[in-house]
Amino acid sequence: MSDTLVPAPKLVAGLADVPVVASSVSYIDGNKGILEYRGFPIETLAARSTFEETCWLLLYGKLPTRAEFDGFKKRLAEQRELPARMIDMLRALPGAGHPMHALQASISALGMFSRKKDIHNPDDVQDACLRIIAATPVLVAAFDRLRSGKDYVAPDPTLDTAANFLYMLTGAKPDDFAARVLDVALVLHAEHTMNASTFAARVVASTEADPYTVCSSAVGALTGPLHGGANERVLEVLKDIGSPDKVEPWVEAQLKAKGKVMGFGHRVYKVKDPRALILQDLAKKLFERLGSTPIYDVAVELERQVEKRLGQRGIYPNVDFFSGIVYAKLGIATDLFTPVFAISRVAGYCAHWMEQMVGNKIFRPDQIYTGGHQREYVDISLR
Numbered sequence: 001m002s003d004t005l006v007p008a009p010k011l012v013a014g015l016a017d018v019p020v021v022a023s024s025v026s027y028i029d030g031n032k033g034i035l036e037y038r039g040f041p042i043e044t045l046a047a048r049s050t051f052e053e054t055c056w057l058l059l060y061g062k063l064p065t066r067a068e069f070d071g072f073k074k075r076l077a078e079q080r081e082l083p084a085r086m087i088d089m090l091r092a093l094p095g096a097g098h099p100m101h102a103l104q105a106s107i108s109a110l111g112m113f114s115r116k117k118d119i120h121n122p123d124d125v126q127d128a129c130l131r132i133i134a135a136t137p138v139l140v141a142a143f144d145r146l147r148s149g150k151d152y153v154a155p156d157p158t159l160d161t162a163a164n165f166l167y168m169l170t171g172a173k174p175d176d177f178a179a180r181v182l183d184v185a186l187v188l189h190a191e192h193t194m195n196a197s198t199f200a201a202r203v204v205a206s207t208e209a210d211p212y213t214v215c216s217s218a219v220g221a222l223t224g225p226l227h228g229g230a231n232e233r234v235l236e237v238l239k240d241i242g243s244p245d246k247v248e249p250w251v252e253a254q255l256k257a258k259g260k261v262m263g264f265g266h267r268v269y270k271v272k273d274p275r276a277l278i279l280q281d282l283a284k285k286l287f288e289r290l291g292s293t294p295i296y297d298v299a300v301e302l303e304r305q306v307e308k309r310l311g312q313r314g315i316y317p318n319v320d321f322f323s324g325i326v327y328a329k330l331g332i333a334t335d336l337f338t339p340v341f342a343i344s345r346v347a348g349y350c351a352h353w354m355e356q357m358v359g360n361k362i363f364r365p366d367q368i369y370t371g372g373h374q375r376e377y378v379d380i381s382l383r
């Protein structure tokens with residue numbers, strides 16, 4: 001009797017193009033540069049919606065009525081308050097540590113203060129999502145102030161998420177334009193299909209872990225420079241280059257050394273990231289209003305030079321290229337750029353967590369074993 005031939009499983013590096021879930025949260029067409037949240041084009045949401053409304057849309061799949069929206073905003077404002085011991089914990093963390101690590105630890109700790117996290121109880125589910133979306137910006141702003149020896153600024157319930165975040169960072173109410181710019185940036189970062197951190201969220205969610213654990217795990221995945229961490233690196237590069245005339249030789253040297261240019265390229269987009277287009281326009285308006293800086297001029301030239309060399313390979317600016325420039329102009333510290341990404345993306349993680357809970361099956365993929373078999377164990381005295 002002959003052995004049945006079983007085809008060897010094929011390894012797809014990085015699971016590129018392999019569907020791992022069915023989802024109605026967001027949609028991307030990378031060749032056409034389309035991004036939609038729950039079927040709404042990102043351009044429409046950036047122009048007409050707000051971060052809070054976008055959170056509702058992501059969580060519940062439809063736009064809220066006025067009454068639903070007002071109630072949601074009120075609950076978000078209430079849920080911003082942190083327990084005093086949470087603030088003590090943030091104060092105790094090493095100030096020289098990265099704010100993303102502080103955020104990952106503090107979202108996890110926030111869950112320890114919550115008794116409402118039974119994933120089978122619909123009230124707890126709503127409560128946990130609201131709490132995480134409301135408290136994440138507060139945790140980031142609080143850590144930033146405490147690490148530099150400043151007093152904690154309590155959240156202002158009359159302000160929306162973006163304005164309140166800027167207020168908590170500085171202790172001064174931001175102007176409407178600055179708050180709106182940040183609000184749009186939050187809308188743009190709230191969700192992006194099956195990226196690495198959202199996938200991490202869904203894997204952890206599939207174990208029936210609570211949403212605080214799900215979000216803190218996803219925030220950990222977001223720290224990496226190939227994912228959320230790229231926006232920090234972009235600003236460092238722009239500062240290092242220093243002036244537009246130094247861009248061309250810098251790009252030549254970088255590409256010759258087979259180095260990557262941070263803020264360019266995307267696994268899915270083969271045209272310019274639609275979020276980058278919106279942020280670029282915002283950056284232009286912001287710099288026109290508040291005055292240009294060498295960093296902006298270097299960025300414009302860097303985009304030109306990289307597109308000239310890599311555009312034909314489908315490598316264009318991604319969302320991280322312009323977000324750092326915008327945040328720096330808003331006075332946000334460089335190491336807070338990825339936490340600002342997280343402030344927004346927790347809305348997407350929560351929407352995916354809720355979706356994962358419907359007909360959940362724990363993730364347990366396969367592997368291709370490349371090691372040996374039946375090896376001889378040699379006693380330690382003879383090795």
Ligand SMILES: CC(C)(COP(=O)(O)OP(=O)(O)OC[C@H]1O[C@@H](n2cnc3c(N)ncnc32)[C@H](O)[C@@H]1OP(=O)(O)O)[C@@H](O)C(=O)NCCC(=O)NCCS
Nearest residue numbers: 226227230259260261262263264265266267315318319320
């Ligand atoms: C986002 C990213 C990880 C996508 O990765 P990917 O789809 O796996 O593509 P790869 O990293 O395999 O790159 C494919 C090719 O394009 C090149 N490439 C991709 N992004 C590049 C970049 N930013 N600068 C220069 N070359 C780049 C790679 O060197 C590689 O070239 P090769 O085929 O000659 O080896 C990648 O583009 C990248 O590292 N970008 C910089 C980091 C960044 O901005 N991340 C934020 C993403 S929103």
